[in-house]
Amino acid sequence: MIPLPPTAPPGVACADALACDVACFPTLDEYVDLVRAWREDGFEVCADLCGVDYLGHPGRDLPEGVVATRFEVVVNLLSIERRQRVRVRVQAGDREPRVPSLFGVYPGTEAMEREAFDLVGILFDGHPDLTRILMPEDWEGHPLRKDYAVGRVPVQFKEAPGPR
Amino acid sequence: MSDVTHETTVRVAERVERLTAETSEGPQGLLERRATDLNELGREVGAVLRGTGLALDPRDVDVERSDDETMIINMGPAHPSTHGVLRLMLELDGEYVLRTKPVIGYLHTGMEKTGETLRYMQGATNVTRMDYLSPLSNELGFCTAVETLLGVELPARAVWIRMMMAELNRVASHLVWMATNGMDLGSTSMMIYGFRERELILAFFEKTTGLRMNHNYIRPGGVAADLPDGWEDDVTVICDTILERTDEYDELLTGQPIFRGRMEGVAPISAEEAMALGVTGPILRSTGVAWDLRRTMPYLAYDQVDFDVIVGTYGDNFDRFAVRLNEIRESIRIVRQCVERMPRGDYRVQDAKVTPPPRARIDESMEALIHHFKLFTEGFQVPAGEVYSAIESPRGELGCYLVSDGGPHPFRMHVRAPSFVNLQAVPLMMRGGMVSDAITVISSVDPIMGEVDR
Numbered sequence: 001m002i003p004l005p006p007t008a009p010p011g012v013a014c015a016d017a018l019a020c021d022v023a024c025f026p027t028l029d030e031y032v033d034l035v036r037a038w039r040e041d042g043f044e045v046c047a048d049l050c051g052v053d054y055l056g057h058p059g060r061d062l063p064e065g066v067v068a069t070r071f072e073v074v075v076n077l078l079s080i081e082r083r084q085r086v087r088v089r090v091q092a093g094d095r096e097p098r099v100p101s102l103f104g105v106y107p108g109t110e111a112m113e114r115e116a117f118d119l120v121g122i123l124f125d126g127h128p129d130l131t132r133i134l135m136p137e138d139w140e141g142h143p144l145r146k147d148y149a150v151g152r153v154p155v156q157f158k159e160a161p162g163p164r
Numbered sequence: 165m166s167d168v169t170h171e172t173t174v175r176v177a178e179r180v181e182r183l184t185a186e187t188s189e190g191p192q193g194l195l196e197r198r199a200t201d202l203n204e205l206g207r208e209v210g211a212v213l214r215g216t217g218l219a220l221d222p223r224d225v226d227v228e229r230s231d232d233e234t235m236i237i238n239m240g241p242a243h244p245s246t247h248g249v250l251r252l253m254l255e256l257d258g259e260y261v262l263r264t265k266p267v268i269g270y271l272h273t274g275m276e277k278t279g280e281t282l283r284y285m286q287g288a289t290n291v292t293r294m295d296y297l298s299p300l301s302n303e304l305g306f307c308t309a310v311e312t313l314l315g316v317e318l319p320a321r322a323v324w325i326r327m328m329m330a331e332l333n334r335v336a337s338h339l340v341w342m343a344t345n346g347m348d349l350g351s352t353s354m355m356i357y358g359f360r361e362r363e364l365i366l367a368f369f370e371k372t373t374g375l376r377m378n379h380n381y382i383r384p385g386g387v388a389a390d391l392p393d394g395w396e397d398d399v400t401v402i403c404d405t406i407l408e409r410t411d412e413y414d415e416l417l418t419g420q421p422i423f424r425g426r427m428e429g430v431a432p433i434s435a436e437e438a439m440a441l442g443v444t445g446p447i448l449r450s451t452g453v454a455w456d457l458r459r460t461m462p463y464l465a466y467d468q469v470d471f472d473v474i475v476g477t478y479g480d481n482f483d484r485f486a487v488r489l490n491e492i493r494e495s496i497r498i499v500r501q502c503v504e505r506m507p508r509g510d511y512r513v514q515d516a517k518v519t520p521p522p523r524a525r526i527d528e529s530m531e532a533l534i535h536h537f538k539l540f541t542e543g544f545q546v547p548a549g550e551v552y553s554a555i556e557s558p559r560g561e562l563g564c565y566l567v568s569d570g571g572p573h574p575f576r577m578h579v580r581a582p583s584f585v586n587l588q589a590v591p592l593m594m595r596g597g598m599v600s601d602a603i604t605v606i607s608s609v610d611p612i613m614g615e616v617d618r
Contacts, residue, residue: 018551019312044439048552048563048580057569061549074565076552076580080439080455087552108442111588119276131192134269134617143277144576150281 002084005041009033013063020076023087025066031090032100038077038086039105046106047085048076049113051092051120055146071097071122075109092122101127119144194236194253194265234262239602241270246606247344248613252590259598264591268584271617279577283543284310287574289380291564294579295615296377297340300326300333301557302615303382305579308463309553309564310384313546316518320465320507322386327464328399328502329372329381330555331495335406336365337558338488338495341610342413345485348607349426354416361409364402371398384544385519386512399503403496410492418489427482431593431605434479441592442585445560446491447609450476450483457556469501484608491558518544543572552580559583559610581618583611 002021004012009030017023026034052072054060062068071092078085092099101124102109113124114133121142124130132139141148240251249270255263279290291306292299304326311318343358366376371392373379381388392398417423433443435451448455456473458466474490476483512519520539521532548570554563560582567576586609593605 018549019553020551045444046442047444047554047561048565048578050565050578050580052567052576052578057567057575060569074550074552074578076563076565078561080453080460083460085461085552106442107440108585108588111584112442115584132269133192134272136269137192143274150277 002086004034005037007040008037013066015063017087019085020087021084023089025063025089025091028090028092028099031088032102032105035075035077035088035102036105038088041079042081043077043079043084043086045078045080046075046102046109046112047078048074049102049109049116050074051097051116051122051144053120053144053146067091069097070094071120073097073099073116073122075102096123097121098123098125100125103127118142121145192267194255194263194267196236197234197255233257241267247611250587250606250611250613250616252602252606254594254599254602256599259600261594261597261599261602264594264602266587266590268587268613268616271613273618275618276577276579279574281573283572284384284546284574285539285543287577288383289378291577291579292378292380293614294581294618295557295559295562295583295612297612298333298337298558299378300330300382301555301562302579303380304330305553305555305557305562305564306566306577307382307384308555309551309566310546312551312553313549313566313568314384314518314544315547316385316513316515318386318513319510321509322511322513323464324502324506325387325391325511326382327466327469328499328506329369329387330464331498331502332365332368332399332402334495334558335492335499336362336369338492339365339406341488341558341607342485342492345604345607346417348603349423351417351423354413357409357413357416361406364405368395368398368402371395383512383519385515386510390511391506396503399499403500403503407493407496410489413489418486424482426601426604427485427608428480429478430481430601431597431608432478432480433589433593437592438479438589441588443560443589445556445558445582445586446484446487447479447586447589448560449474450487451479452477457554457561461554463553463555466498469498471495471498481604481608488610545570545572546574554580557582559612559615560586579618581615583609583613583615584618587611587616 001016012030012034013025015023024034052074053070054072055070058068060068069091073090073092075088076085090099099122101113103126113127114130116122117124117130118132118135119142235256237254237256238251239254240246241249251267253265253267254261275290275294279287282290287306288303291302294302339358339362343355346354369379370376373381433451435453438448438451452475454473454475459473471494474487474494476487516535520536525532526536546568548568550567552563552565554561562582563580565578566574569575590605590609594602
């Protein structure tokens with residue numbers, strides 16, 4: 001487990017993680033500050049960002065003091081200089097998950113946040129263009145949520161004009 | 165007479181309206197400048213770099229340009245040079261590209277959702293269809309994640325088979341890239357040569373895995389089958405042939421003035437820009453950053469083989485071409501070492517809880533029959549936990565974030581697709597270039613739409 005960067009907000013919960021140097025569990029307020037601190041500490045690349053819906057799997061392993069919520073945003077950072085990986089997992093809320101956007105820290109999270117919004121329905125405050133990216137614009141619901149059944153909607157095409 | 169004219173006009177008007185409705189993507193598309201907010205505009209012109217002092221204020225770029233001087237056109241989703249169903253909306257000022265916005269999702273098939281309904285052993289069948297040019301990389305990424313959660317140790321032969329197959333697949337994938345890139349630049353001979361050479365590798369894959377693409381060969385616990393008899397000869401012939409032909413590509417393309425004129429200095433990207441955008445793979449290496457997961461965070465047995473990481477200098481189209489061409493040679497070096505040093509032994513874990521017993525054992529052993537039955541009806545349970553494991557696919561870092569709740573299905577499977585992230589560099593590379601260069605830019609980013617849309 002590597003130590004937190006010096007500029008990180010104090011008291012962020014950390015734990016060991018598989019195939020990763022450290023996993024941090026910030027609160028919503030600490031989230032952007034922590035990620036920025038990691039970036040200043042040499043983590044140049046945001047490798048991955050995704051949302052997870054934990055409905056039906058509430059008893060996951062979290063460090064003490066972290067309250068599990070239904071939605072979680074997982075960010076995997078990569079340091080090219082130090083050859084290390086860091087995972088940041090933030091609890092995004094139960095009903096209307098809303099987290100601040102990382103766009104100001106890593107511009108490369110733009111598409112990934114749009115994907116997390118589109119498929120899991122997590123809202124990112126401060127994102128410049130939060131629209132659907134993979135699903136059609138007029139799609140209802142967020143397919144990767146656990147209460148969205150598989151195969152509920154037959155294949156459909158947007159604004160299909162019908163036989164001409 | 166006048167009635168007829170009137171009717172025609174009405175019909176035309178309707179038609180135009182319907183056309184707009186059919187092609188509109190709503191807010192997903194590229195909007196006119198007056199309808200775009202400043203932040204978004206800045207992003208679209210590529211002014212996305214913050215944090216490292218490289219920041220480009222959106223207000224500094226040409227926002228005062230009025231809408232009637234520019235034109236927004238569509239390129240794709242069915243344009244032959246977009247390599248699939250990529251749609252780019254370009255804002256043009258005459259022949260120059262000002263803003264670009266990729267509109268994706270035309271090939272979205274919900275593979276991450278499907279992955280949650282499949283058992284771990286079936287999972288490889290699903291992920292292999294994402295990046296259809298390097299299916300073995302997808303399988304490898306997924307299986308590494310599953311095996312990390314399971315905590316199984318692979319037999320040496322499985323590791324080396326995986327490594328050899330993944331490298332052959334990298335060669336095949338880069339050959340297709342060389343072929344299509346040649347095609348985009350008008351070199352149809354390269355198109356034919358690239359596909360001709362790839363055919364050698366696909367034939368070997370068919371012999372080994374049973375399929376030319378979407379192999380489902382690498383599975384949790386090892387590989388599906390041992391290498392066929394006489395594989396050393398096949399692989400050696402492939403290596404000799406392709407290595408010799410890369411010199412022909414050099415003659416055909418590398419030194420050719422027209423090719424160089426269209427590639428050199430076109431669409432450069434700096435290392436800082438690439439890293440800020442999360443770009444990995446040959447594009448990042450072309451900017452001079454020697455970042456290759458095979459070398460820097462070794463998986464399989466890459467720390468035991470000898471190869472060079474190819475880097476470029478300027479990060480332009482030509483560097484991206486040169487990096488890929490030389491990576492073919494390096495991959496062949498690795499494959500040759502695999503042929504020489506392939507260990508004997510099992511090609512999959514002999515743990516009956518993870519891999520099915522051999523067919524012959526089922527007839528004689530009750531236990532084997534039970535294991536077989538349990539594996540194919542219930543699948544195996546994977547301990548609860550989360551893992552992100554990344555490998556170097558031909559396009560960059562292919563990561564798999566896997567959440568398990570202890571059951572036989574992944575609770576959440578997220579694939580970090582390199583093409584999806586690399587596509588974000590397109591607006592930056594396009595800006596200020598010509599429309600005709602747009603085609604070479606798309607080509608040199610090498611997006612595979614099956615992977616972008618998943």
